[in-house]
Amino acid sequence: MTETRWLNDEEQRSWRAFGLATRLLLDRLERDLxxxxxxxxxxxxxxxxxxxxxxxxxxxxxxxxxxxxxxSRITHAISKLEQAGWVRRQHLASDRRGWLAVLTDEGLAxxxxxxxxxxxxVRTYLxxxxxxxxxxxxxxxxxxxxxxxxxxx
Amino acid sequence: MTETRWLNDEEQRSWRAFGLATRLLLDRLERDLxxxxxxxxxxxxxxxxxxxxxxxxxxxxxxxxxxxxxxSRITHAISKLEQAGWVRRQHLASDRRGWLAVLTDEGLAxxxxxxxxxxxxVRTYLxxxxxxxxxxxxxxxxxxxxxxxxxxx
Numbered sequence: 631m632t633e634t635r636w637l638n639d640e641e642q643r644s645w646r647a648f649g650l651a652t653r654l655l656l657d658r659l660e661r662d663l664x665x666x667x668x669x670x671x672x673x674x675x676x677x678x679x680x681x682x683x684x685x686x687x688x689x690x691x692x693x694x695x696x697x698x699x700x701x702s703r704i705t706h707a708i709s710k711l712e713q714a715g716w717v718r719r720q721h722l723a724s725d726r727r728g729w730l731a732v733l734t735d736e737g738l739a740x741x742x743x744x745x746x747x748x749x750x751x752v753r754t755y756l757x758x759x760x761x762x763x764x765x766x767x768x769x770x771x772x773x774x775x776x777x778x779x780x781x782x783x
Numbered sequence: 784m785t786e787t788r789w790l791n792d793e794e795q796r797s798w799r800a801f802g803l804a805t806r807l808l809l810d811r812l813e814r815d816l817x818x819x820x821x822x823x824x825x826x827x828x829x830x831x832x833x834x835x836x837x838x839x840x841x842x843x844x845x846x847x848x849x850x851x852x853x854x855s856r857i858t859h860a861i862s863k864l865e866q867a868g869w870v871r872r873q874h875l876a877s878d879r880r881g882w883l884a885v886l887t888d889e890g891l892a893x894x895x896x897x898x899x900x901x902x903x904x905v906r907t908y909l910x911x912x913x914x915x916x917x918x919x920x921x922x923x924x925x926x927x928x929x930x931x932x933x934x935x936x
Contacts, residue, residue: 634899641910644922648909649824651925652805654851654932698807746787756801757794759931760924767920769797771913772804778912779807 655755662751667744669714672697673707674748677716677733677741686733689722693731698780716740808908815904820897822867825850826860827901830869830894833886842875843882851933869893 637645660671667674679696680686688696694704708731711717716737722728733741757765790798813824820827832849833839841849847857861884864870869890875881886894910918 634902635906636902637905637910640915640922641918644918644925645905645910647922647925647929650851651928651932652809655928656805656809658932698803749787749789752790752798753788755931756928757790757798759927762793764920764924764927765794765797767917768924769793769800771917771921772797772800774912774917775804775808775909776800778908779804779811 658755659748659751663744663748666747667740669740669744672699672703673711674741674744676704676707676711676731677737680717680731680733681738681741683733686738687730690719690729690731711737714740811908812901812904816897816901819900820893822893822897825852825856826864827894827897829857829860829864829884830886830890833870833884834891834894836886839886839891840883843872843884846884864890867893 656671663669663671663674669677675697676693679693680688690704690708691701693699693708694701697704708717708719711731712719714737716734718732718734720730720732722730760768809824816822816824816827822830828850829846832846833841843857843861844854846852846861847854850857861870861872864884865872867890869887870884871887873883873885875883913921
């Protein structure tokens with residue numbers, strides 16, 4: 631068994647503050663979005679992706695890949711969005727096992743109604759609180775973390 | 784209605800990378816801790832707090848305050864930890880409505896067994912990936928965010 635390398639004081643300070651800040655921030659954004667639009671952030675993200683896709687249409691497998699989510703998670707989310715009338719599913723013409731998700735007009739309207747308030751939360755609790763320099767540092771730090779995290783999914 | 788202030792390119796880059804990186808990182812740490820110790824990070828955090836308290840004992844209301852959690856969340860977590868034999872509850876002598884949570888010997892052993900592996904995950908996916916300068920930047924950024932987030936709980 632290898633020896634445990636404990637965190638030094640500065641690492642400990644950073645990790646504790648980061649752990650608490652991210653938990654509180656994600657809770658806050660989730661609560662605001664739920665109140666403003668009746669949807670959790672993961673659903674919001676799917677609507678954004680679909681709204682930016684050609685014909686507002688993507689394969690379910692693409693949605694999973696782009697959000698780095700398990701396919702089962704996407705299937706579950708899309709059927710909830712379908713129940714809300716915001717997305718409809720259809721078979722791929724070329725492959726009966728493949729499914730497409732299509733953003734409906736109602737889904738686009740729901741997204742457009744939710745966007746300004748979601749953005750306002752992101753500004754209020756993250757972007758506007760930081761200096762432009764810190765915003766850039768946070769972007770660089772996050773991209774560094776993603777390089778380590780992404781191969782492991 | 785005020786005008787929507789959209790994010791500029793750099794803010795957008797930072798927010799998108801941060802949102803994805805934190806989701807993947809928290810998922811990863813949670814999965815590792817669940818595998819290593821059969822507990823989610825919120826339970827781990829409670830055991831750490833109790834282990835550092837005098838007589839390994841804290842009032843439930845203190846646990847809620849220290850973790851910035853709703854009392855109902857703490858009550859739920861503590862009864863799960865009680866079922867596992869890691870914590871026991873007892874009435875405050877001075878106030879029959881007040882409850883104390885006490886870390887048991889089994890709870891301390893479970894924490895000591897989990898700690899090295901949890902720390903290893905935090906190192907592998909966060910601390911060791913960043914330069915010492917980035918660790919400090921992330922600490923400062925997180926503390927800035929906490930100043931904004933904490934009054935709102």
